[in-house]
Every structure is written in C-alpha cells, then in structure tokens.
Amino acid sequence: MASGDDDDPIIEEIDVYLAKSLAEKLYLLQYPVRPSTMTYGDINLLAAKVKPKQQRVELQMAMDTTSPNYCRSKGEQIALNVDGTGYEENNTYSVKMMDNQSFSSIQATTNTSRYAAAIFRKGELHVTPLTGILQMRPSFTYLDKADSKTREREAANEGGDSSQDEGEEEAKAISVRFARPESEQARQRRIQSYEFLQKKQAEEPWIHLQHHNVKDERSEHERQYLFCQNVDASDNSELVKTPKEYLTMLMPPPAEEKFVKPIGPSNVLSMAQLRTFPLGEQIKTLMKNVKVIQFASLMGLLASGTDSTAVLRCIQQVALLVQGNWVVKSDVLYPKNTCSPHSGVPADLLCRGRDFVMWRFTLERSLMRKEVAAVIKLPPEDVKDFLEQVAVPRVNRGWEFLLPADADFVKKHADVAHRQHMLWTGIQSKLEKVFNFSKADFLPKNSPQPDPVHISGEQRLKLAQDRAQEKQASFQKDLDAKRAGSGGARIKQEPLSDGEAEPMDTSSPSPSRSGIPNGAVNGYAGAEHANGGSPATAASPELLDFVTKTFRKNPVLTLNELKRLMSLHLATMPAGHMPFGPVSDHILQDAVLLSRCKQIMVPFPALTTASADIQKVFGLWETGEDCDKQRRLLYDMFTKTYRLKRTALHARLNEEFGNVAKADVDRLLKECCISNAGMWYLKGTTQS
Structure with a gap:
C-alpha cells in the first residue's frame, strides 16, 4: 500500500457478482408525477400489457x-361522455x-448500459443489467374516445340542422389532387x-401480463433470480483492471461532440448565405421568394457595389417587367x-394561366378574379394563388397590383422597357391563340384608340383573295374530317365570301326539311345520322372512354363529382378543342351505365342536405377481377343503409366468401368509401 493511501484505508472487501437470469426482462418503473411517499403498492392493479420491442408498458389501476x-x-360525467348511455361489453367504465x-410509459433513456439493479x-453484491427505464404517466386516451363519441352523435343528428341551411345554395369549389411518383x-x-x-408502433401486438403484488409468493420467487445462480462458475472471474482503468470505466471522459449547424426551414432565406452564391443565382432565389419587386429595392438587397448593368442582365432572365416593376417568370x-x-x-x-394574369396587369391596375377564372379555366385555388403573388384585394375594386407603377425606371432604362414590351407582345399573341380572345376585349373604355390604318385598293383585294383561299382550304379539310366521323352527315356551312366556290352537297336531306332543328349534340355540330336524320342522342366514343377511365381510377362517384372531373378534364384541353362537346346529365348517366357501372340506390336520411346530384351515386360493377364480388356486396349493403361500420362489412364478407383478409377489407374501403366519426360512407356522400 502506498504511503499516500494511509488516510483512506480499506475497511471491507465485497464480492460483486453479475446476475443474468433477468438481464433481458428487467425494467425500472418510475412515477414522476407521484410523490415518493404515495406509492402504488396498496392499489389494485387491474391489467398490464407490454410491447417488448418498443419497451412500452401500460397499466390499468x-x-x-x-x-x-x-x-x-x-x-359519472366522464363515464357518460366516454361510453354513452348504453351498456356494452367494450365499455371503458362498466359501472x-x-x-x-x-x-402509459415513455423511455427515460435509450442507453441503459450504465444502469443496473443491485x-x-x-457480504455479496449481485448486479443485474436493466433492460429499460420507463416513466409511467397518466394516459388520457379516454378523452379521445369521448371526442369520437361526440362526433358520432353530431353526425347522427346532422339531418336536424338542415333547416338552418335552407337558402344557402352557394356553390362550393372542390379541389382535386393528382398523386405523382414518390421521390x-x-x-x-x-x-x-x-x-x-x-x-409502425401500432403493428407490434400487445402482450398481456399477469400482475403480482410485492408480497405475493410468485414475486418472492422471481426476486431470487436477482442473485447470481452460479457463484462458483469459472466465468465469474476477478476484476483485473487497475484502479485508474476501473475509474475510467465507471466515469468515461466526455466525448467531443461535433457541432452540427442547424438546418433552417426551407422558406427562410439567409442573406449572409445568399451572398455566397453567384449573382444570377442570388437574383433568381430572391425573385422566387419576393415574387414582385422594384429595381431599386432589389439593388438594396444585393451586396453594396454590385454592378447595376449586370443585375439588369440577370433579372431579365428570371423576371418580366410589369408597370415598371419586376415580376418573377412563371416557368421559374x-x-x-x-x-x-x-x-x-x-x-x-x-x-399559361399566370402569364395571362401578369399580361392583364400590364394593361390595368386592378382585375376581377371571376373574369380571370372565366378565361383561364383553372381551379379557384390556383387563380387565387396567382393573384396573391402580385396583387392585394381591394373592397369593390377586385385585386390591385401590389406595387405602384415605377415610371422612373421606365424613363431611365427605356431600352430595357422597350425590349420587355416586345416580349409581352409575343406572349400576348400566344395567349390570344390559346384562350381565343382579342386584346380589345380587355382594353378600358377610356383607353386611347389606335390611329386608323389606311390600306390601298390593291392591298385590300390581295388580302381578300388570300383570306378566301385559306378559308376554302380550312373548310374543305373540316368537311372531309367530319364526313368521315359522322358517316356522311351534312355539315352546316358558313356563308362564303365573294370568289369562293360552293362545295357540292352529297349528304342526306337537311334537318330543316324533316322538321328537326340544327344544333350541337355531343360535339357534332349540326350533324345527323345518315340513316334517320335525327340528332345524335347517344354518348360519343370519346365520352365513353373518359367515363370508363375515370371509374377505373375512382370506383365510386356521385353525379356531382363526375361532372366536376369532366369539367377539370375539359379545362386541360387546348382552347377550341371539345372532345365530346356539351353533354346533358341524361347523356352522361347513359354513358356511365354503358361503362359497366350501375347506380347505387343509397337510402339517404329524409332531412339530408345533399343535393340531387350528390344523391345519385354510381359504382363500378364489373372489371373482370376477383374483387368484383366483394365490391358488389359492399354496394348491396349500402342499398340498405347510407353508412356502416367496418366490423359489419368484414363479418358479411366472411359470411359470403369465407375468411377474408383484413388487408382486402381495408383496400375495399379505401377504394370506395371515406371514414367519418367512426362510420364509413360511400365517397362523395358525406359533406364533412
């Protein structure tokens, strides 16, 4: 013994043994919200369960x-909110x-390698490693169950409030989202x-346990496993570490943690980090965030000493000039x-739609959202997004451009303004072709009119001849195409200009002679069937193809939802291209029935607020797949009730088709139904 240890003599030596019998099963339970003087030792524990992989424990006391x-x-009030007034076996509170x-437990620490129970x-110390240290806290899941019961009661009584909504028939826009491949x-x-x-946590099943009090014989028996069973075994070797190594094992030195720079939100822009980018990337990033800015403000955001000429060259690549201000390009x-x-x-x-909005702002200060939506035919959410980027709403004035016109910039940089004007002229010509409008349609009434253009007689004659030739060629092409598509149907001919030859009429008699007026039916303007001379009343092949593909993606649709999807489909078509023209509700329903679908007669409540189009529900009936029978059984159940429980559907499927897997039931419900307040409704039949 060294001379320095005289003041700290060894009093007693204790043998330490490592017990492994409970090494994988020993948990330390802590109750941080309970004083140490108030233990749960004398409280009756009703149930206990554990998820070993997640180290989750739940106790019911x-x-x-x-x-x-x-x-x-x-x-009593809490029990009433949770279980209601009925008596069921699965009630949370039976009395x-x-x-x-x-x-319910949470892990106090994920690393228990330094903790043990001794x-x-x-004169012997027996140590058992801990599997986990869990803190037990009160669980309030019964409040969630009470909220669910409240929502169910509100859904059951939803018909009683219909009188309050009478007269409120304002159309509500419904957005549709298309899923794309997951990156x-x-x-x-x-x-x-x-x-x-x-x-993932819900996938691990609970293991139910049997609880024994501290003084039970079984508890005393289990405590014996805290002692090492083989104290004389050769694997219990003595500790051969030096005192310094032993202290290092007990108290390892703190590891140097590398400083990790926190990652900010994607919509937060650091100016210090921004200025490390090239100038073009700086301007592009700024414009994507601000959307619209004056040139002087842009120069203020950039580093001092930045060349304005270089900035002008870069800004024109990512933005367009609107009223002297720079607005980010749509393709950016x-x-x-x-x-x-x-x-x-x-x-x-x-x-295309956003360019139209910006072009309109080059003509006037304010826009009306309804006028914009009527031209570009995009969902209301997107139209509002376009306007919010560059304008602010004003009472009784629509949407006003966000910034005042910057006449100083236009005057100082006339060459840039002229170049931008030429760009807008090209964009305008493209928009006119796409949306089929003229610039004069949007010019204010008090705007200055352009000077008249004088054309000589020879120029007028040549223009008329060129126009007549182009019109004749276009008419002959349309005539040939429509004859081929309508089986010899007669096309209503527009008046020809002077000098144009009238084509020979080789079609069937005109409808005016048979007493049937001309009209546009299913996209065939003024066409009749060659065999009868009556207008086309059946669904066109294009309409049938659209309906078939739509029901393949959505097996259950209301008439209202189908009409909305058709309108969205037409909005994506080029201007002037109508694949199946105007379609009445009667023709659309015929097309649905011809596409291997049937109407589901859902018994809606008498006081339902659903419109007539929502109450017309159609379901895909036959696809040739094995799941058709299960889908038809689901439809049959919905002819008796407008909502059902998942357990009822599963029981009926098992009764009809044997043991049906849970995954098949989930797939069927996901395809055809939507969940609300613990009940399942056919898609589109609930307005919550």
Whole structure:
C-alpha cells in the first residue's frame, strides 16, 4: 500500500457478482408525477400489457371511488361522455363511473448500459443489467374516445340542422389532387414522419401480463433470480483492471461532440448565405421568394457595389417587367414536370394561366378574379394563388397590383422597357391563340384608340383573295374530317365570301326539311345520322372512354363529382378543342351505365342536405377481377343503409366468401368509401 493511501484505508472487501437470469426482462418503473411517499403498492392493479420491442408498458389501476377526495358527479360525467348511455361489453367504465385510471410509459433513456439493479446479501453484491427505464404517466386516451363519441352523435343528428341551411345554395369549389411518383427524398421524409412511426408502433401486438403484488409468493420467487445462480462458475472471474482503468470505466471522459449547424426551414432565406452564391443565382432565389419587386429595392438587397448593368442582365432572365416593376417568370415558379400543390394541374397550364394574369396587369391596375377564372379555366385555388403573388384585394375594386407603377425606371432604362414590351407582345399573341380572345376585349373604355390604318385598293383585294383561299382550304379539310366521323352527315356551312366556290352537297336531306332543328349534340355540330336524320342522342366514343377511365381510377362517384372531373378534364384541353362537346346529365348517366357501372340506390336520411346530384351515386360493377364480388356486396349493403361500420362489412364478407383478409377489407374501403366519426360512407356522400 502506498504511503499516500494511509488516510483512506480499506475497511471491507465485497464480492460483486453479475446476475443474468433477468438481464433481458428487467425494467425500472418510475412515477414522476407521484410523490415518493404515495406509492402504488396498496392499489389494485387491474391489467398490464407490454410491447417488448418498443419497451412500452401500460397499466390499468383501480380508483378509490369511496375516497372523500373523489368527485362522484365528475366521474359519472366522464363515464357518460366516454361510453354513452348504453351498456356494452367494450365499455371503458362498466359501472357508469370513472373507476379506473390508465398509465402509459415513455423511455427515460435509450442507453441503459450504465444502469443496473443491485441486491446485497451476506457480504455479496449481485448486479443485474436493466433492460429499460420507463416513466409511467397518466394516459388520457379516454378523452379521445369521448371526442369520437361526440362526433358520432353530431353526425347522427346532422339531418336536424338542415333547416338552418335552407337558402344557402352557394356553390362550393372542390379541389382535386393528382398523386405523382414518390421521390427518394419524399420517401425518407415519410419514413421519419410522426404518422409513419405511429403506424409502425401500432403493428407490434400487445402482450398481456399477469400482475403480482410485492408480497405475493410468485414475486418472492422471481426476486431470487436477482442473485447470481452460479457463484462458483469459472466465468465469474476477478476484476483485473487497475484502479485508474476501473475509474475510467465507471466515469468515461466526455466525448467531443461535433457541432452540427442547424438546418433552417426551407422558406427562410439567409442573406449572409445568399451572398455566397453567384449573382444570377442570388437574383433568381430572391425573385422566387419576393415574387414582385422594384429595381431599386432589389439593388438594396444585393451586396453594396454590385454592378447595376449586370443585375439588369440577370433579372431579365428570371423576371418580366410589369408597370415598371419586376415580376418573377412563371416557368421559374412552376418548372417543367411539376404540378400545382393545390389541385395537381400540370406546370404548363399553370404557366399559361399566370402569364395571362401578369399580361392583364400590364394593361390595368386592378382585375376581377371571376373574369380571370372565366378565361383561364383553372381551379379557384390556383387563380387565387396567382393573384396573391402580385396583387392585394381591394373592397369593390377586385385585386390591385401590389406595387405602384415605377415610371422612373421606365424613363431611365427605356431600352430595357422597350425590349420587355416586345416580349409581352409575343406572349400576348400566344395567349390570344390559346384562350381565343382579342386584346380589345380587355382594353378600358377610356383607353386611347389606335390611329386608323389606311390600306390601298390593291392591298385590300390581295388580302381578300388570300383570306378566301385559306378559308376554302380550312373548310374543305373540316368537311372531309367530319364526313368521315359522322358517316356522311351534312355539315352546316358558313356563308362564303365573294370568289369562293360552293362545295357540292352529297349528304342526306337537311334537318330543316324533316322538321328537326340544327344544333350541337355531343360535339357534332349540326350533324345527323345518315340513316334517320335525327340528332345524335347517344354518348360519343370519346365520352365513353373518359367515363370508363375515370371509374377505373375512382370506383365510386356521385353525379356531382363526375361532372366536376369532366369539367377539370375539359379545362386541360387546348382552347377550341371539345372532345365530346356539351353533354346533358341524361347523356352522361347513359354513358356511365354503358361503362359497366350501375347506380347505387343509397337510402339517404329524409332531412339530408345533399343535393340531387350528390344523391345519385354510381359504382363500378364489373372489371373482370376477383374483387368484383366483394365490391358488389359492399354496394348491396349500402342499398340498405347510407353508412356502416367496418366490423359489419368484414363479418358479411366472411359470411359470403369465407375468411377474408383484413388487408382486402381495408383496400375495399379505401377504394370506395371515406371514414367519418367512426362510420364509413360511400365517397362523395358525406359533406364533412
């Protein structure tokens, strides 16, 4: 013994043994919300269960309802909210009073390698490693169940409030989203999301346990496993570490943690980090964030000493000039092969619609959203998004451009303004072809009229001849195409200009002679069947193809939803191209029935607020797949009730088709139904 250890003599030596019998099963339970003087040792534990992989424990303990500290009226109210007035086997509180309390665990630490449970006996210390340290806290899942019961009661009584909504028939816009392939980055975010982790945790089944009090014989028997069973075994070797090594093992030095720079939100822009980018990338990033800015403000955001000429050269690559201000280009905000986050509309349609909005702002200060939506025919969410980027709403004035006109910039940089004007002229010509309008349609009434253009007689004659030749060639092409498509149907001919030859009429008699007026039916303008001379009343092949493909993607649709999807489909078509023309509800329903679908006669409540188009529900009847029978059974159940429970459907499927897997039931419900307040409704039949 060294001379320095004289002041710290060894009093006693204790043998330490490592017990492994409970090494994989020993948990330390802590109750941080309970004083140490108030233990749960004398409280009756009703149930216990564990998920070993997740180290989750749940305990259900009885409450002393006779205690003077217990509020009986409050306990009865909680039981009523959770279980309702009925008596069922799965009620949380069987005595109509809150008589038990649940505790759920969370991990106090994920690394328990430095923690152990020790027991001392006869000069020997026996140590058992801990599997987990869990903190038990009260669980309030009964409140979630009470909220669910409340929503169910509100859904059951939803018909009683219909009188309050009478007269409110304002149309509500419904957005549609189209799913796109999941990228690797999106997949990683989904895997790390809270919803995904909750789903993975729910997959592990609970293992129910039997609880024994501290003084039970079984508990005393299990405590014997805390002692090392083979104290004389050769594997219990002595500790051969030096005192310094032993202290290092007990208290390892803190590891140097690398400083990780926090990642900010994607919509937060660091100016210090921005200025490390090239000038072009700086301007592009700024414009994507601000959307619209004056040139002087842009120069203020850039580093001092930045050349304004270089900035002008870069800004013209990512922005356009509107009223002397710079507005980011549409293809910068909506790159190719992307889609709207609101409605799923492709990027090319978004760029076209947004360019129209910006072009209109080059003509006037304010726009009306209804006028814009009537031209570009995009979902209301996207139209509002376009306007919010560059304008602000004004009372009784529509949407006004966000910034005042910058006349100083236009005057100082006349060459840039002229170049931008030429760009807008080209954009305008493209928009006129796409949306079929003229610039004069949007010019204000008090705007200056252009000077008249004088054309000589020879020029007028040559223009008339060229126009006549182009019109004749276009008419002959349309005539040949429509004859081939309508089986010899007669096309209503427009008056020909002077010098044009009238084509020979080789079709059937005109409808005026047979007493049937001309009209546009299903996209065949003024056409009749060659065999009867009556207008086409059957669904066109294009309409049948659209309906068939739509029901393949959505097996259950209301008439209202089908009409909305058809309108959205038509909005994506080029201007002037109508694949199946105007379609009445009668023709659309005929097309549905011809596409292997049938109407589901859902017995809606007598006081339902659903419109007539919503109450007309159609379902895909036959696809040739094995799941057709299960789908038809689901439709049959919905002819008896407008909502049902999942357990009822599963029981009926098992009764008809044997043991049906849970995954098949989930797939069937996901395809055809939507969940609300614990009940399942056919898609489109609930307005919640």
